[in-house]
Amino acid sequence: xxxxxxxxxxxxxxxxxxxxxxxxxxxxxxxxxxxxxxxxxxxxxxxxxxxxxxxxxxxxxxxxxxxxxxxxxxxxxxxxxxxxxxxxxxxxxxxxxxxxxxxxxxxxxxxxxxxxxxxxxxxxxxxxxxxxxxxxxxxxxxxxxxxxxxxxxxxxxxxxxxxxxxxxxxxxxxxxxxxxxxxxxxxxxxxxxxxxxxxxxxxxxxxxxxxxxxxxxxxxxxxxxxxxxxxxxxxxxxxxxxxxxxxxxxxxxxxxxxxxxxxxxxxxxxxxxxxxxxxxxxxxxxxxxxxxxxxxxxxxxxxxxxxxxxxxxxxxxxxxxxxxxxxxxxxxxxxxxxxxxxxxxxxxxxxxxxxxxxxxxxxxxxxxxxxxxxxxxxxxxxxxxxxxxxxxxxxxxxxxxxxxxxxxxxxxxxxxxxxxxxxxxxxxxxxxxxxxx
Numbered sequence: 079x080x081x082x083x084x085x086x087x088x089x090x091x092x093x094x095x096x097x098x099x100x101x102x103x104x105x106x107x108x109x110x111x112x113x114x115x116x117x118x119x120x121x122x123x124x125x126x127x128x129x130x131x132x133x134x135x136x137x138x139x140x141x142x143x144x145x146x147x148x149x150x151x152x153x154x155x156x157x158x159x160x161x162x163x164x165x166x167x168x169x170x171x172x173x174x175x176x177x178x179x180x181x182x183x184x185x186x187x188x189x190x191x192x193x194x195x196x197x198x199x200x201x202x203x204x205x206x207x208x209x210x211x212x213x214x215x216x217x218x219x220x221x222x223x224x225x226x227x228x229x230x231x232x233x234x235x236x237x238x239x240x241x242x243x244x245x246x247x248x249x250x251x252x253x254x255x256x257x258x259x260x261x262x263x264x265x266x267x268x269x270x271x272x273x274x275x276x277x278x279x280x281x282x283x284x285x286x287x288x289x290x291x292x293x294x295x296x297x298x299x300x301x302x303x304x305x306x307x308x309x310x311x312x313x314x315x316x317x318x319x320x321x322x323x324x325x326x327x328x329x330x331x332x333x334x335x336x337x338x339x340x341x342x343x344x345x346x347x348x349x350x351x352x353x354x355x356x357x358x359x360x361x362x363x364x365x366x367x368x369x370x371x372x373x374x375x376x377x378x379x380x381x382x383x384x385x386x387x388x389x390x391x392x393x394x395x396x397x398x399x400x401x402x403x404x405x406x407x408x409x410x411x412x413x414x415x416x417x418x419x420x421x422x423x424x425x426x427x428x429x430x431x432x433x434x435x436x437x438x439x440x441x442x443x444x445x446x447x448x449x450x451x452x453x454x455x456x457x458x459x460x461x462x463x464x465x466x467x468x469x470x471x472x473x474x475x476x477x478x479x480x481x482x483x484x485x486x487x488x489x490x491x492x493x494x495x496x497x498x499x500x501x502x503x504x505x506x507x508x509x510x511x512x513x514x515x
Contacts, residue, residue, distance in 0.1 A: 133328060134297075134335040138308055139321045143298035144264035144279050147336035148442030150176070150293045151263070155221075155255040163249060165219070166293060166409050173216045173326050176287040177302075178258060179248075180223045181231035185303065186283055187238050190220045192304045194242025196319055200326070201245075214326045217245060223258060223283065224251040261285070288325060292447045293409065293438070296334040297325055336445045337465050344444065344452075344460045346489035351458070352440050354405070354433040362431060363456055368400040368482040371452040372469075373441055376406045376415040381448055387419065389469035391428040397475075399482060402430040407448060408438050453481050461486035 134140070153165035153176075175193060179186035197216050204213035222228050222235070232250050239246055251257045262281035269277045286302025287295055299318065307315040328334065352359050363369040372390055374381035381387060387404060394402050404423075406416055416434050423432050435441055444452050444460075451469070453462030462481045468474055 135321050141298050141300045144266050147339050147445035149438040151260045153257050155249045169217055171291050174289050175218045177220045178285040179220050180283040181228045181235040187235050189303055191239045193218045194246035197245035214330050220248045221257045222250050290329045332466055340445050340463050348459050362403050366401045367456050369454045370400050370402050372404045373446045373448055373450045375412045375448040376419040377411040391426045393469050394429050404432045405440055406434050408435040
């Protein structure tokens with residue numbers, strides 16, 4: 079009578095020891111009668127799985143970080159011979175992984191080796207025509223923790239990963255460099271069960287940062303072990319390494335989860351006040367109903383003489399109603415070319431404001447990369463977002479003109495919300511919290 083072909087029958091068979099004696103047999107008979115009248119195969123429900131959001135495997139493969147989509151801090155490692163290794167000098171302009179390790183940890187050693195092997199494999203895809211679309215060039219930075227136990231194992235770990243050293247850079251953290259502390263200097267604001275706590279973020283081993291070519295953190299993984307799998311649906315699992323590869327392929331084209339987060343966290347919401355080069359955001363937007371923020375790199379022609387800046391200068395000559403604010407990236411190559419860009423603006427006598435970002439703080443507030451355009455109203459509320467914008471395109475210009483004349487009707491729901499403050503979601507550019515999370 080008892081079969082092992084279904085979950086319910088297996089339950090019965092594995093628990094027969096509970097039904098010894100006459101009372102147990104009577105109970106078993108009644109249970110079998112009840113079981114025969116129910117189709118357990120139709121009533122079985124899998125664990126609910128939230129749907130994949132967008133293109134970036136959320137929420138199962140998404141860990142929150144206070145600086146998500148912000149720029150990585152300036153990381154400089156100085157060794158005992160006073161030789162310096164600078165993050166933006168060595169890895170700027172390339173897709174990369176920053177991985178925090180403890181050299182005494184065997185998992186950390188194996189994971190760094192796996193990361194290097196994958197970087198080599200994905201680079202080699204470029205030599206195979208049928209897999210060339212999967213090719214991506216990345217570098218891995220592994221930073222060993224500054225403790226006596228980990229320092230003594232540093233050389234051993236370096237030997238273990240020597241086969242992938244062209245793709246992996248292993249560095250020893252120290253009190254002068256403080257890489258672990260620099261990556262843990264952020265705070266979760268408006269956090270906790272009631273959204274009223276500020277919690278310090280702490281670096282841990284196996285923290286895994288994916289960074290795009292602009293130095294923007296596009297994914298953070300707590301305990302990011304690349305040869306592990308996580309559920310990605312009711313019946314399927316997906317490996318971390320596949321998610322990493324997928325996101326880097328998109329990041330190669332400039333598409334990241336930050337495009338989605340900008341809409342979720344910034345659109346129709348007030349941004350925090352800021353100031354650059356002695357100019358405040360409040361003053362920059364005064365007297366106009368539309369302020370357009372344009373983020374560029376001063377050392378790259380596609381954003382200056384042959385790209386976004388040239389288009390902004392041309393647009394400001396034809397349409398002077400908005401306030402145009404061009405914000406230049408503050409990394410070293412871009413900063414060194416700022417004077418050239420400023421000269422171009424003066425030569426064209428353009429009615430735009432040119433500002434040099436400070437530690438890319440404003441770019442981080444808006445989760446922006448070079449090429450992004452953010453439209454704000456007179457209150458500083460974000461009413462339009464354009465990723466990889468082309469201001470020479472008539473469609474983009476017409477959308478900006480519509481925002482200037484008609485504002486953004488979709489934002490009225492936030493302006494005239496009838497929900498109470500306690501249940502309404504709260505968002506800010508430095509941290510976020512939504513009711514129910």
